[in-house]
Amino acid sequence: xxxxxxxxxxxxxxxxxxxxxxxxxxxxxxxxxxxxxxxxxxxxxxxxxxxxxxxxxxxxxxxxxxxxxxxxxxxxxxxxxxxxxxxxxxxxxxxxxxxxxxxxxxxxxxxxxxxxxxxxxxxxxxxxxxxxxxxxxxxxxxxxxxxxxxxxxxxxxxxxxxxxxxxxxxxxxxxxxxxxxxxxxxxxxxxxxxxxxxxxxxxxxxxxxxxxxxxxxxxxxxxxxxxxxxxxxxxxxxxxxxxxxxxxxxxxxxxxxxxxxxxxxxxxxxxxxxxxxxxxxxxxxxxxxxxxxxxxxxxxxxxxxxxxxxxxxxxxxxxxxxx
Ligand SMILES: Cc1cc2nc3c(=O)[nH]c(=O)nc-3n(C[C@H](O)[C@H](O)[C@H](O)COP(=O)(O)O)c2cc1C
Numbered sequence: 001x002x003x004x005x006x007x008x009x010x011x012x013x014x015x016x017x018x019x020x021x022x023x024x025x026x027x028x029x030x031x032x033x034x035x036x037x038x039x040x041x042x043x044x045x046x047x048x049x050x051x052x053x054x055x056x057x058x059x060x061x062x063x064x065x066x067x068x069x070x071x072x073x074x075x076x077x078x079x080x081x082x083x084x085x086x087x088x089x090x091x092x093x094x095x096x097x098x099x100x101x102x103x104x105x106x107x108x109x110x111x112x113x114x115x116x117x118x119x120x121x122x123x124x125x126x127x128x129x130x131x132x133x134x135x136x137x138x139x140x141x142x143x144x145x146x147x148x149x150x151x152x153x154x155x156x157x158x159x160x161x162x163x164x165x166x167x168x169x170x171x172x173x174x175x176x177x178x179x180x181x182x183x184x185x186x187x188x189x190x191x192x193x194x195x196x197x198x199x200x201x202x203x204x205x206x207x208x209x210x211x212x213x214x215x216x217x218x219x220x221x222x223x224x225x226x227x228x229x230x231x232x233x234x235x236x237x238x239x240x241x242x243x244x245x246x247x248x249x250x251x252x253x254x255x256x257x258x259x260x261x262x263x264x265x266x267x268x269x270x271x272x273x274x275x276x277x278x279x280x281x282x283x284x285x286x287x288x289x290x291x292x293x294x295x296x297x298x299x300x301x302x303x304x305x306x307x308x309x310x311x312x313x314x315x316x317x318x319x320x321x322x323x
Contacts, residue, residue: 034091041084049076058119187316214245
């Protein structure tokens with residue numbers, strides 16, 4: 001079992017919780033729609049701006065149609081290109097991630113509200129778009145009740161720490177929850193516990209505690225995939241890693257998970273800690289139980305809560321002291 005130390009700067013970032021896969025797909029879709037919209041405007045300007053002439057014919061506010069014909073049409077090429085630039089910027093902002101996505105989503109909402117002035121027909125397109133944009137924005141503000149409840153425990157302006165751990169049968173998730181609780185209760189840190197598969201980006205967190213249960217010598221895929229998705233961002237802030245797996249007294253196996261060297265390198269983590277795990281045969285599937293029985297792996301809960309809380313306290317101390 002290893003303990004590795006590297007020095008990391010302490011990052012201070014704006015609050016920014018991330019949604020899961022659905023939100024990522026939504027962001028990608030809107031990014032593509034808006035950059036595609038920009039391309040359409042460029043094509044119209046190139047092929048002939050008369051295409052724009054009847055755009056405001058169905059506007060239900062007469063002033064909109066008048067302004068379109070008297071202001072937009074005389075400068076249609078220039079304003080068409082400006083529209084293209086705007087839509088391109090909105091698309092790129094939405095794709096960019098972090099606070100820029102939020103700005104892009106707000107601009108996209110403003111765009112669709114404006115579009116609705118051009119007639120009821122546009123409402124068939126803009127109303128569903130607005131519903132999806134607002135839903136994406138709500139995801140980005142981290143409105144999930146679990147997260148909101150955890151945030152409510154934190155002190156105003158406290159350092160934001162993300163605790164995330166991959167688990168198959170729940171034992172490692174309980175370790176993550178205990179680390180989060182310790183960081184909140186003992187150090188007043190704004191600690192949020194989120195499963196790795198629900199994290200698209202770690203923007204907004206000042207530090208990260210990342211862990212996984214170990215199976216057949218390896219970390220679970222959701223934790224490794226989080227490193228793949230956010231490796232660069234993890235390396236930019238203080239990160240602590242933990243693995244949970246060894247069972248028995250003394251806990252075995254003693255070797256580190258095989259992928260930990262690579263994960264340490266990718267995240268530039270300050271430390272990797274191995275905690276003993278829990279094995280309850282009743283929770284296992286047929287294949288897992290066969291392995292455990294075949295290898296005579298001892299059953300029981302070997303997690304050392306004092307050790308886990310002590311490690312969380314060390315993390316809190318080093319974050320609070322800026323070490
Ligand atoms: C089929 C199987 C294979 C396992 N392989 C390992 C292993 O290679 N190394 C290890 O340390 N623990 C191993 N474990 C123990 C688990 O990592 C341990 O039970 C852990 O606490 C489970 O965490 P979870 O409930 O969060 O999934 C294995 C457990 C099972 C059931």
